[in-house]
Amino acid sequence: MNGKRQKTTTQQQQLLLTFAAEGRDEVPDGPVEGTVPIAADLSTESPTSNDKLMERICDPLNFECAMARVIANGGAPGVDGMTVKELEKYFERHAGRITNELLSGTYRPQPVKRVEIPKPDGGVRKLGIPTAVDRVVQQAILLVLSPQWDETFSDNRFGFRPNRSAHDAGRRQGSCCADRWQP
Structure with missing residues (x-):
């Protein structure tokens, strides 16, 4: 490292304090003030849950x-x-x-x-x-x-999807700024 300290954000400080309070190798027992619990929405995550x-x-x-x-x-x-x-x-x-x-x-x-x-x-x-x-x-x-x-999947995702390519993503991205860009 170059000896300079990196600036720590408030969210990073909260996370560090949470883990320090809980113990080095433990996850917090419950929600901590100022944080959002991470949970998957099963209704959108698994369209195949009941299929054979x-x-x-x-x-x-x-x-x-x-x-x-x-x-x-x-x-x-x-x-x-x-x-x-x-x-x-x-x-x-x-x-x-x-x-x-x-x-x-x-x-x-x-x-x-x-x-x-x-x-x-x-x-x-x-x-x-x-x-x-x-x-x-x-x-x-x-x-x-x-x-x-x-x-x-989001309509804005193009990687490894049928009938979509990096060129399609570039065209969509370029459509909003193509008039401003000059080669």
Whole structure:
């Protein structure tokens, strides 16, 4: 450090005093004056609370759609060496076992293959490549959860959402100040 003390805000002081009064490793017993209790609003947090999610994820039609997406995306094989072209035959033989493992909670994804991709600036980007089967399972989960959860997100959030991109976020941000900005 450079020897200068950082300015502590009133809220930080209240928090420090609260924890100091309660003991070093304990959380406060109840609400402290001037603080707001943190609690999730379950009505907005979990749109899936009463659904039979794993049954929907394991539905044969859902797996079929997930497999079609993985095959369309292509991609390199994972640690097991299986290509996406081999998926359909594999699932014909093993879909029942995969479904049983998912429903019983015993399904275990395979390790992820580590690959380094060269960057234009000379560095490398490290990628993790799941097996083709694990990608189908991930896609099946995404197909069920995404529609339910996406509708609970703020309209101003763009990261990792269907039909939204960083470019969309930039366009929205730029729309309010594009007339003021000159390149």
